[in-house]
Amino acid sequence: MPQVRMSLNETHDAQLASWIESANAPGGDFPIQNLPFGVFRRAGSTENFRGGVAIGDQILDLAAALTTGALRAVAVGTAAANAAIAAAGPVLNELMAGGHEASSALRLALSRALRRGSAQQDALQTCLVPQAQAEYALPARIGDYTDFYTSVHHATAVGRLLRPDNPLLPNYKWVPIGYHGRGSSIAVSGQQFPRPVGQVLASGATAPILGPSKRLDYELELGVFIGSGNALGSRIDIGDAESHIFGLCLLNDWSARDLQAWEYQPLGPFLAKNFATTISPWIVTLEALEPYRVSWQRPSTDPQPLSYLDSALVRSRGAIDIQLEVYLESESMRQEGQAPSQLSTSSFKYAYWTAAQMVAHHTVNGCNLQPGDLLGTGTQSGPEPEQAGSLLELSSGGREPVRLANGEIRRFLEDGDAVILRGYAERPGVARIGFGTAVGRVLPVRDWHAAPDAQADAE
Amino acid sequence: MPQVRMSLNETHDAQLASWIESANAPGGDFPIQNLPFGVFRRAGSTENFRGGVAIGDQILDLAAALTTGALRAVAVGTAAANAAIAAAGPVLNELMAGGHEASSALRLALSRALRRGSAQQDALQTCLVPQAQAEYALPARIGDYTDFYTSVHHATAVGRLLRPDNPLLPNYKWVPIGYHGRGSSIAVSGQQFPRPVGQVLASGATAPILGPSKRLDYELELGVFIGSGNALGSRIDIGDAESHIFGLCLLNDWSARDLQAWEYQPLGPFLAKNFATTISPWIVTLEALEPYRVSWQRPSTDPQPLSYLDSALVRSRGAIDIQLEVYLESESMRQEGQAPSQLSTSSFKYAYWTAAQMVAHHTVNGCNLQPGDLLGTGTQSGPEPEQAGSLLELSSGGREPVRLANGEIRRFLEDGDAVILRGYAERPGVARIGFGTAVGRVLPVRDWHAAPDAQADAE
Numbered sequence: 010m011p012q013v014r015m016s017l018n019e020t021h022d023a024q025l026a027s028w029i030e031s032a033n034a035p036g037g038d039f040p041i042q043n044l045p046f047g048v049f050r051r052a053g054s055t056e057n058f059r060g061g062v063a064i065g066d067q068i069l070d071l072a073a074a075l076t077t078g079a080l081r082a083v084a085v086g087t088a089a090a091n092a093a094i095a096a097a098g099p100v101l102n103e104l105m106a107g108g109h110e111a112s113s114a115l116r117l118a119l120s121r122a123l124r125r126g127s128a129q130q131d132a133l134q135t136c137l138v139p140q141a142q143a144e145y146a147l148p149a150r151i152g153d154y155t156d157f158y159t160s161v162h163h164a165t166a167v168g169r170l171l172r173p174d175n176p177l178l179p180n181y182k183w184v185p186i187g188y189h190g191r192g193s194s195i196a197v198s199g200q201q202f203p204r205p206v207g208q209v210l211a212s213g214a215t216a217p218i219l220g221p222s223k224r225l226d227y228e229l230e231l232g233v234f235i236g237s238g239n240a241l242g243s244r245i246d247i248g249d250a251e252s253h254i255f256g257l258c259l260l261n262d263w264s265a266r267d268l269q270a271w272e273y274q275p276l277g278p279f280l281a282k283n284f285a286t287t288i289s290p291w292i293v294t295l296e297a298l299e300p301y302r303v304s305w306q307r308p309s310t311d312p313q314p315l316s317y318l319d320s321a322l323v324r325s326r327g328a329i330d331i332q333l334e335v336y337l338e339s340e341s342m343r344q345e346g347q348a349p350s351q352l353s354t355s356s357f358k359y360a361y362w363t364a365a366q367m368v369a370h371h372t373v374n375g376c377n378l379q380p381g382d383l384l385g386t387g388t389q390s391g392p393e394p395e396q397a398g399s400l401l402e403l404s405s406g407g408r409e410p411v412r413l414a415n416g417e418i419r420r421f422l423e424d425g426d427a428v429i430l431r432g433y434a435e436r437p438g439v440a441r442i443g444f445g446t447a448v449g450r451v452l453p454v455r456d457w458h459a460a461p462d463a464q465a466d467a468e
Numbered sequence: 469m470p471q472v473r474m475s476l477n478e479t480h481d482a483q484l485a486s487w488i489e490s491a492n493a494p495g496g497d498f499p500i501q502n503l504p505f506g507v508f509r510r511a512g513s514t515e516n517f518r519g520g521v522a523i524g525d526q527i528l529d530l531a532a533a534l535t536t537g538a539l540r541a542v543a544v545g546t547a548a549a550n551a552a553i554a555a556a557g558p559v560l561n562e563l564m565a566g567g568h569e570a571s572s573a574l575r576l577a578l579s580r581a582l583r584r585g586s587a588q589q590d591a592l593q594t595c596l597v598p599q600a601q602a603e604y605a606l607p608a609r610i611g612d613y614t615d616f617y618t619s620v621h622h623a624t625a626v627g628r629l630l631r632p633d634n635p636l637l638p639n640y641k642w643v644p645i646g647y648h649g650r651g652s653s654i655a656v657s658g659q660q661f662p663r664p665v666g667q668v669l670a671s672g673a674t675a676p677i678l679g680p681s682k683r684l685d686y687e688l689e690l691g692v693f694i695g696s697g698n699a700l701g702s703r704i705d706i707g708d709a710e711s712h713i714f715g716l717c718l719l720n721d722w723s724a725r726d727l728q729a730w731e732y733q734p735l736g737p738f739l740a741k742n743f744a745t746t747i748s749p750w751i752v753t754l755e756a757l758e759p760y761r762v763s764w765q766r767p768s769t770d771p772q773p774l775s776y777l778d779s780a781l782v783r784s785r786g787a788i789d790i791q792l793e794v795y796l797e798s799e800s801m802r803q804e805g806q807a808p809s810q811l812s813t814s815s816f817k818y819a820y821w822t823a824a825q826m827v828a829h830h831t832v833n834g835c836n837l838q839p840g841d842l843l844g845t846g847t848q849s850g851p852e853p854e855q856a857g858s859l860l861e862l863s864s865g866g867r868e869p870v871r872l873a874n875g876e877i878r879r880f881l882e883d884g885d886a887v888i889l890r891g892y893a894e895r896p897g898v899a900r901i902g903f904g905t906a907v908g909r910v911l912p913v914r915d916w917h918a919a920p921d922a923q924a925d926a927e
Contacts, residue, residue: 153651158735168734178733183676184667188735189648189742192612193836194700203701205833208643208774217642219774219832241653241744242662242914268833274637275627276617276647277736280833283648285700315667315678373678374664374727374739375914377652455701455834 015109015251015296020044020120023440027123028130029137031065038433038443039063044119045256045291045444046101046112052144060096060104063291063445064123066140072097073136074122079129083121088114100150101292105255106380108237112255113296145197145290148258149234149381154195154286155371156230156262156385157187161361163390163398170406171270182312185362185370190262190385191283198259198447202285203455204424207268221454222265224407224421227428229335229398231357232260232288233364233384241377247320250365251295253378257331257364259289259430259447260385266401266421287449288383289430295364297442301434302326305363317373318366327363331444332356333389333432335398339417340425349429350414355391355398424453474568474710474755479503479579482899486582487589488596490524497892497902498522503578504715504750504903505560505571511603519555519563522750522904523582525599531556532595533581538588542580547573559609560751564714565839567696571714572755604656604749607717608693608840613654613745614830615689615721615844616646620820622849622857629865630729641771644821644829649721649844650742657718657906661744662914663883666727680913681724683866683880686887688794688857690816691719691747692823692843700836706779709824710754712837716790716823718748718889718906719844725860725880746908747842748889754823756901760893761785764822776832777825786822790903791815792848792891794857798876799884808888809873814850814857883912 019025020042026033027041039045045063050056059072074080075097081090088107092115095103104111122129158164161181168176180186204225208217236255239245245253262282269281305327313319333356336349362370367384388398397403400421403411410418422428432444478484479501485492486500498504504522509515518531533539534556540549547566551574554562563570581588617623620640627635639645663684667676695714698704704712721741728740764786772778792815795808821829826843847857856862859880862870869877881887891903 155738171734180667180669180676180730180733184731186731186735187738189650189738191648191835192651193838193841196700203834206703207833208639210639216771217639217774219776241655244665244915265833271639272643272645273734273736274639275630275732275736276645277732277734279614279646279648280829280835283835284833312675315676317678370739374666374724374743375662376650376739376742379652382652452701456703 015299017299020116021300023438025120026125027064028125028127029065029067029123031067036441037065038445039065040440041120041123042440043293043297043442044116045293045297046096046104046148047290047292048099048101048146048148049138049143051138051142058099058146060098060101062119063140067137068140068143069123069133070136070138074133077132077136079122079132080118082129084118085114089118100381101148102150102381105149105234105236109252112236112294116294116296147195147197148290148292151192151195151381151383152379154190154192154383155187156190156387157185157362157367158387159185159360159362159367160388160390160398162359162392163388163402166390166397166402170401183315185366187367187371188277190286194283195286195288195383197288197290200285200287200449201452203452205265205268205280205284206454206457207265207280208271209267210271217271221457222267224266225451226264226266226400226421227335228262228264228388229333229355229430230260230262230388231331231386231432232258233367233386234258234292235378235380235382235384238379239372239377242375244375245368245372247318247323247365247369250368253368254295254364256292256294257298258292259432259444261287261428261430261447261449262385263287263449285449287447289445289447291445293442293444298329298434300439301330301436303328303330303358307361317369323363323365327365328358328360330356330358331432331434333430336429337413337419338427338429339413339423341417342415347415352403352411353395353397355389355396357386357389359391360386360389422451424451426451474758476758479575480759482897484579485584486523487584487586488524488526488582490526495900496524497904498524499899500579500582501899502752502756502901503575504752504756505555505563505607506749506751507559507605507607508597508602508749510597510601517558517605519557519560521578522599526596527599527602528582528592529595529597533592536591536595538581538591539577541588543577544573548577559840560607561609561840564608564693564695568711571695571753575753575755606654606656607749607751610651610654610840610842611838613649613651613842614646615649615846616644616821616826617846618644618819618821618826619847619849619857621818621851622847622861625849625856625861629860642774644825646826646830647736649745653742654745654747654842656747656749659744659746659908660911662911664724664727664739664743665913665916666724666739667730668726669730676730680916681726683725684910685723685725685859685880686794687721687723687847688792688814688889689719689721689847690790690845690891691717692826692845693717693751694837694839694841694843697838698831698836701834703834704827704831706777706782706824706828709827712827713754713823715751715753716757717751718891718903720746720887720889720906720908721844722746722908744908746906748904748906750904752901752903757788757893759898760789760895762787762789762817766820776828782822782824786824787817787819789815789817790891790893792889795888796872796878797886797888798872798882800876801874806874811862811870812854812856814848814855816845816848818850819845819848881910883910885910
């Protein structure tokens with residue numbers, strides 16, 4: 010079996026600095042060791058969206074950089090030049106399709122071109138757009154979106170609310186549980202959406218009514234973008250799975266808990282989830298995260314994974330220590346200029362299943378993944394109650410109010426609330442790598458007039 | 469509320485005949501009153517795939533017809549000409565996006581051009597490709613695929629196998645249950661796929677093993693292609709829902725029952741379904757089916773639909789009487805030249821929820837549908853046991869063997885089995901309308917070597 014393993018190289022050197030000085034500021038998300046990919050244009054313009062790379066507080070415009078020849082000058086072989094062409098278009102699917110070889114070659118060329126002393130500085134200086142002046146589009150044409158459920162802490166906490174006697178189902182520790190989600194309603198950070206309407210069965214009622222969700226929630230997740238795909242009928246071996254992963258982003262899987270409770274049996278969540286999903290504009294490559302790989306372990310009393318989900322590399326370095334944070338900014342905070350209130354912190358290292366296991370499981374039956382497909386990790390709740398990745402968990406199903414920094418309380422989201430996800434990896438002696446933010450905001454319900462059913466019930 | 473209602477017009481006239489004589493043969497699927505759309509090219513060629521219309525045993529090549537000017541000559545206004553341009557490309561999404569107005573105008577122009585005595589006969593004679601010489605592609609770029617569960621008979625029968633005490637869940641008669649499916653593995657008739665591999669928990673076992681599915685099944689469904697879409701955050705009213713439906717096709721939702729039983733809680737079917745889905749190459753427009761609309765009713769003792777799912781038109785003509793048939797052709801039948809064995813017949817008129825209700829429900833929370841999205845109706849089992857749309861039902865969960873015409877028996881599908889779906893509508897005095905076939909075939913498992921887990925378990 011092929012055992013593809015990325016390795017540390019000159020692009021990870023913590024001593025590297027960029028001629029773009031903002032990239033060298035401590036605590037920043039986008040140093041020269043990161044180089045995440047996204048799709049952007051100048052805000053409010055009618056320019057074409059095109060690929061770019063975040064560096065400090067700037068974006069290197071890959072379409073502009075291509076025309077200068079600067080990337081070609083520092084590229085080793087033709088892979089980087091071809092990758093730059095693929096990355097300069099309005100979606101990154103073609104870059105993703107090139108697999109690890111393409112994105113890695115481009116990363117190396119970018120690192121060399123952007124580091125201090127590069128002969129390409131003058132040429133590339135004209136290819137920078139400040140992030141403050143940019144707007145973003147989805148980085149890929151997402152063919153299919155699959156959401157997993159990889160936090161055993163989340164699965165147990167949610168299961169306890171729905172099935173107190175049987176919180177964690179018997180398949181959980183054997184199967185990387187996942188389900189198909191909706192692609193059309195995924196949008197990039199900045200997404201605003203009206204509070205969803207749906208059928209809800211009130212406690213004690215015998216008939217549902219249609220109405221705005223009263224239990225609207227976020228879910229703190231990471232997204233995994235697929236790079237090269239596999240043919241229908243073939244499978245991706247666990248040893249080869251990481252070479253099919255392009256990179257990771259932040260993902261908020263907005264959820265209407267009251268809709269979900271009524272609709273989800275027997276075929277899973279549907280309208281409770283498909284009204285909106287928000288991702289960060291930047292995709293951090295798996296290669297950039299290489300210094301933050303950690304061992305993947307499960308309690309020795311738990312079942313060991315079946316062999317198609319197991320390998321020495323999965324065990325020794327299958328997990329990634331990405332710190333995750335959630336903030337809530339209420340309408341009142343926004344109006345009064347207060348800082349958003351932190352709700353929780355967690356880490357992807359707590360996931361019960363790794364990204365490689367998600368890929369191997371998804372394809373073991375011959376299902377085909379395609380470049381630009383998106384996998385969600387599921388809510389990344391950690392082992393401690395304060396590490397919960399949703400309000401459902403933080404408020405114990407809405408029973409316990411969550412107090413915000415400004416004194417407001419929340420059980421679920423209110424109109425005007427913005428939820429801000431952040432992610433980063435840092436460790437002494439290693440360059441800090443950040444994901445930026447994924448921000449989404451709840452608007453009031455739209456075009457809603459209580460239907461006769463609801464009126465009748467309310468009497 | 470807008471109440472869009474298609475109506476009978478000259479295209480439905482049962483007396484119409486075509487100058488293509490094969491279209492006038494009694495019992496055919498593709499008379500001039502049908503005019504379904506698909507995407508094709510000459511088999512084995514390197515031609516571009518392009519839009520076509522089935523007529524008798526021929527295909528009218530819309531790309532070729534465009535160049536003759538023949539369609540423009542009979543078109544009323546510019547809608548038909550624009551629609552013909554949209555339909556001549558390699559996918560029909562643009563035609564679909566034009567909504568009912570576009571496809572209806574094109575249908576009228578095609579009807580006039582193809583009927584006996586048309587002045588366009590000479591020009592269009594050169595634009596015909598025999599169906600026997602064609603190969604097909606997916607008729608649309610399917611953005612998202614959603615599968616519903618609209619047969620109460622299927623839901624009850626399957627529920628009885630999984631939950632004998634509680635076969636039909638309390639939400640079923642209120643919620644048009646649906647879930648997201650996998651788009652990438654949908655293929656047009658002719659699809660062949662290896663038997664899927666997955667985790668299965670054997671009866672009485674405490675640990676699952678990985679292995680080829682032993683309970684592989686088909687599901688007899690219709691597919692509903694979305695025409696014009698809706699913006700994210702908006703909803704489609706029940707009265708307007710049919711104007712967002714382009715047309716219907718046959719759909720086989722292949723299912724691995726053993727994988728499904730182990731994986732489906734709590735988030736629904738995943739690997740049990742996403743390895744293959746087969747649709748017919750031809751999409752019959754809702755307008756063509758107009759003469760076969762029938763009243764939609766539910767037992768008076770059942771709950772009445774919430775108002776967002778209800779309208780006078782849904783009740784008076786929401787259902788469609790489409791006859792459905794399933795045949796199995798085993799390897800032995802194929803080798804010995806025997807006719808396929810009929811497994812069951814049913815009708816779409818038995819569905820508990822209509823296509824319009826599926827659309828209204830899907831968007832009530834603001835979820836956006838896009839042109840070319842596909843909705844499955846769920847397995848169309850009728851009220852009688854012999855009208856079951858899957859082997860799971862016909863064999864009572866594998867307990868009762870199903871005897872084929874040649875004496876073979878089946879509980880589930882065997883390697884080499886082809887499943888053939890047929891659909892048609894007919895009534896005295898009205899032109900018969902057919903869907904053609906959706907054929908798919910099971911190949912032996914691929915690249916399978918028993919994993920250590922399975923070997924250990926087998927000892």
